[in-house]
Structure formats: structure tokens, C-alpha cells
Amino acid sequence: MDATVGWDTQTVIGKKTKQPKVAKNESDARRIGAVVGTDRKTTGGTNKAHQGTDHQKIAKIDRENEVAPPPKISLTVGKAIQQARMDKGLSQKDCAQKINEKPSILQDYESGKAIPNTQILSKLERVLGVKLRGSDIGKKIDGPKKS
Template sequence: MSNTDWDSKTVIGRGVRPSGGAPSSSGPTAYERAKQVGAITENDRKVTAGTNKGHVGTDHQRIAKLDRDNEVAPPPKVAPTVGKTIGQKRQEKGLTQKDLATKINEKPQVVQEYESGKAVPNPQILAKLERALGVKLRGKDIGSPLGGPKKK
């Protein structure tokens, strides 16, 4: 065995590079190398890195806004003729809005919204109002008396 074999050291661990040279002081990071090659641009770097909030609020808010913007028209409201008919028939029967609401098991505000034409029509509520007032509120002949069961 030669003397040089005993004198050389094998170091295992940090700082050892396969090239055999001493480790250079801080070289370019992976990010800097990718930027030099053109693999990424400045905008690709995450602004909210290290947090779990980057995608949660902003993406969902943007999507919700797009959904609102893409709505063609707001939901339809009750026709004015329906509201007037409800009000007239209710008064003919001597009922207040509260009385009618109690009769159909709804809040007085619901009856008020239907009479003023601000409510979005709900077939179940309209059916209750039809039965309570005895008039048609849906279809062609709004305001006509409500017929009984169909006969064969």
C-alpha cells in the first residue's frame, strides 16, 4: 500500500460534490436557473406561497362573479294581474294579509310579496292561495273561479 492511500480522506455528507472540487459559495437556485433558461417568467412565481389561502377565496369569488355576470335575466316575478287578483279576492272574503297567510300556513310577508308582485312564483304557494281564495292564479284564465275535480 502506498502512503497516499492512507493520507487521502473520504468525506461522506454535506458539501461534497461529484466534481471533486470544493463546494462553491451559493450558486444559482433552481428558480434562478429556470428563469435563465426561460422555463418560467416572473409572473409564474406564487405570491401566496406557503399559505393555504391562495386559491380558496379569489378563484371562487371570480367564478361566482362570472356566474352572476352570465345570468341572462333575473328570475321572473309574479305577474301584476296575479297580485291584484289575490288582493281583490282576499278583501272580498274579508281577510287581512295576516289572516290569509295563517290560512295557507305561510308568513304574512309572503302574501304581501305576492300581492305587490315582488315574489318569485312558487307553484306550491300559488296552489295554496288558489284553494284559499277559490280562484285560478295560474294559467290563461287568471281570476276565474276555481273548478272542482274534473269529471269524466
């Protein structure tokens, strides 16, 4: 075993050892008497960070994993609502007031842009007297059965 490594060496805790100063260019190094840094940037002189190759790959993966949008109401239901409303002589605004919804919601249902909501459809069935769900869409609903 070497004599310099062992019990004779002194270890100081809490004192930082002097790191050699590193300058970015040669003239700074000469001025402060430091070591000249030879590290080069990997993208030095180019604008590769903003070309977006990785971002394009990530965006493509995101697009592949997108969830399908929820189904919209069919046009046959929209046309049935519109026809029944016209038969009753109601405007969109009047019909919307009767079902306690905004006229824009009724407009979306009639144009086929709305996402179907069973509560709104049942309100419309009640007010218009027409079946809007199931197989016989547009069929008149008989009044409540009397026993």
C-alpha cells in the same frame, strides 16, 4: 476534452454554493462588500397596482356573463290575489295563516315582488277560490265536482 471537466472534478452534494450578496442601495453594498443590485421595480414610484385597469376589465366581463334574474310574479296575479282576499273579507295576516306562510310572503305576492312558487299558488287558489295560474287568472274556481 478539457482536463478540468471530467473524472478529476469533485462534486459535493448537499452543500450550497455561496451566492453573491446583493444590496438594494449603494451605501449598503459598500458597507457589506456586496454587489449593487440594479433591478428596478416595474411600477416604481407610481400607484399602478391600485388603478384597477385589470380589475375593471374583469368586472366588465363578469357583468356580461351574469345570469338573468328569475322572473317575478305578474301584477295581474297579485291583483287577483288581493281582490279575492278582499272579497272573502280576509286580512293579509289571516290569509297567510290559512296557507301556513308568513304575511310578508303574501305581501310580496300581492305587490308582484315574489318569485312564483307553485305550492304557494296552489294553496292560495284553494283558500281564495280563484284561479291564479294559467290563462284565466282571477276566474272563480267552482267547488269540487260531485258525482
